[in-house]
Amino acid sequence: MEKKIKQVLNKYIIVLALILFHAPEIVAQSISAPSTFTPVPCSGGASVQYAGAICLNTCYYQNAAVEFTYTGFAGGTFTLELSDGSGSFASPTILNPSGTVVASSPGRINFNWPQTVAGNTYKLRVKCNAISLTGSSTPPFPAYFKIYNDIFWLNNQISTALVCSGGGGYTLSVDNPTPNVQTSSPANYPSLKYKWYKGTSPAVLIPGEIQKSLTVFSDGIYHAELDYGVCSDQSSITRSQNVDVKFQSGSGSFTIASSQGTSFCPSTPTVLSTQAGYTYQWFRDNVAIPGATSNTYTTGEGGSYHVQIGQGSCSATSNTLVLTPTDFNLSIDAPSSFALIPDDTRVITVTTDAANPTYQWYTGTPLVAIATETNASYTATAIGNYKVVVNQTGTGCDFAKEILFTITEGSLAVKIPNVISPNGDTKNDVWEIPQEFISPTTEVLILNSVGEIVLQTKNYDNKWPSNPIEFKSINPVFYYIITKEGAEAKKGSITVIK
Structure with missing residues (x-):
């Protein structure tokens, strides 16, 4: 019986040996961990295998690559997966979303690093979609994209x-x-x-x-x-x-200085400064200047300046510095607003002590330079907004000043009053004429009934009569003549009643 059992076992061993020797070769399927390569820099150059951290910036994150090997299958479409910063592949980032077709080992996948990487334990792995096979992952490595890659200040x-x-x-x-x-x-x-x-x-x-x-x-x-x-x-x-x-423990003593000295040219503002490192508030004429909280302050205005340094027990006040900008006088022979009768004109003249002055007149809304008007006088013929700009030149301190004025439409001469009642009741006590007849170029002449001049003036002030008028049996009558350059004289009478 034992002999028969041994014979049967020997037959099975021989059959198994024949099967093993004549079966096709069986090879396991696998994908190796990828080897990483640095991106190609913006200036060009070859990729080289990178050992250690992946340090990226805006000029060095594209055109990266990995190489890998695989066995046991003929190839297919491969994807490259990146873990999160802790090394987890629970929600991997696919670095080649469209996949890469590889027909033979070793394979290569090109990709761009994400600009969001910021961690110390990233991993990479390759996956073949055709057979749902995932390869080994790389050891953990740091990867950072330098989203800001420059110096900065405090x-x-x-x-x-x-x-x-x-x-x-x-x-x-x-x-x-x-x-x-x-x-x-x-x-x-x-x-x-x-x-x-x-x-x-x-x-x-x-x-x-x-x-x-x-x-x-x-x-x-x-x-x-x-x-x-x-x-x-x-x-x-x-x-x-x-x-x-x-x-x-204390702020100490502070002195302010002016880069242009205490007398400066307005076209070159001066810089006031004191020791750096504290908190500050600058003052002009003892009034705090909004926003002036640095150890320097730039100004083109004259005035008395000082700075308050620090606060509480460490506060201190600097010396006071009086700044006087170079200046020149400028005026025109017209108020900031005056009326002009239709079809009338008015000559406006600049008075200034600026050295080597130049002139430019402007009008309109917005104000636009009148190309031909570059003299000290300007003849206005229309209502509107006006400006004259005067530049001082040739002194080493060239700067400009301006005067704005407005011309409105005036009323007609029919509104010149012909009766007054100077009785002290503040109503109609004086002879008031329309504003358009009051100017340095308009003469007002008042005569009594026998032709004697009682008033002759320019720039009439609307205050006649300034002295009491004698009343007799009849109301006194006076006569006026208003003469404006380039215009017809206005004439009429003024009856004075109690």
Whole structure:
């Protein structure tokens, strides 16, 4: 019986051996982990295998590639998957969304790095869609896209901050002078994180501080860096300047200076300045100037200036500086608004002591230069808005001043009154004529009944009679003649009643 059992087993072993020796070769299907290559920089150049972190910027994230091998199948369409920053493939990013057809091993996939990578444990893996086979992943690696890759500044680019002790801490903050220009400051990218350091050689990281501002409470040299992990840079790129913060018990004594001296040309404004590092409020003629809160203030206006430095127990007031801009006198022989009778004209003349003056007259809304009117006088013929600009030239301090005036439509001469009653009741006590008959070029002449001149003037002030008029048996009658250059004289009578 035992002999028969051994014979049967031997037959099965022989059959199994024949099957194994004559069966087709069986090979396992697999995809290797990809080898990463750096992107080609904007200036061109060959890709090389990259060991370590993937540090990207706007000129260095495109035209990257991976290579991989596979066995056990003939090829197909492959996709390249990127994990999240923690290494999870739960929701991978497909770096070649359309897939890449590979017919033989090794395969190569070209792609662009996402501009959102910011982490230390990314992984890559290759997947073949045709057979639903996923390859091995790479070891974890850091990857950062430097969305802002330039220097930046703190607190208006100061190098020293002198802070009042007892007034609380001092806040360092990333400058953002042009928030409408996104690339001008890292503060325009809310997703960015920062690393703050104190000291030099070496600078010591301040733990837990990742925002764009930092409040400090002790002396020290501080700076900020953009946090790009291992891709961060201790050089001037992606790093702020050093700020030496010094706390002290008092603000001390401050003096202000003027870059142009106390007498300056209005066309070259002067810069007032004092020691940097505090809080400031500038004053002109003892009135606070809105927005003037830096250690410098630029002005083209004369006046008495000082600056209040600091606050509370550390506040101090600077010396007072009186600025006197170079100036010249300018006037015209017309009020800021006057009337002009239809079809009438009026000559307006400039009076000035400007050196080597030039003239330009303007009219319209908006005001436009009248090309041919460049003399000291201008003959107005129409209502509207006007301006004359006078430039002082050839003195080393060339600047301009202007005068605006308006001409309205005047009334006709029929409104010249012919009766007055100077009885002290404030009604019709004086002879008042329309404004269009009052000017340096219009003469007003008043005569009594026997032809004697009782008033002869230009620029009549609407105050005749200034003295009591004697009444007899009849009401006195006077006669007027109004003469304006280039116009027909206006004549009439004035009856004086009680």
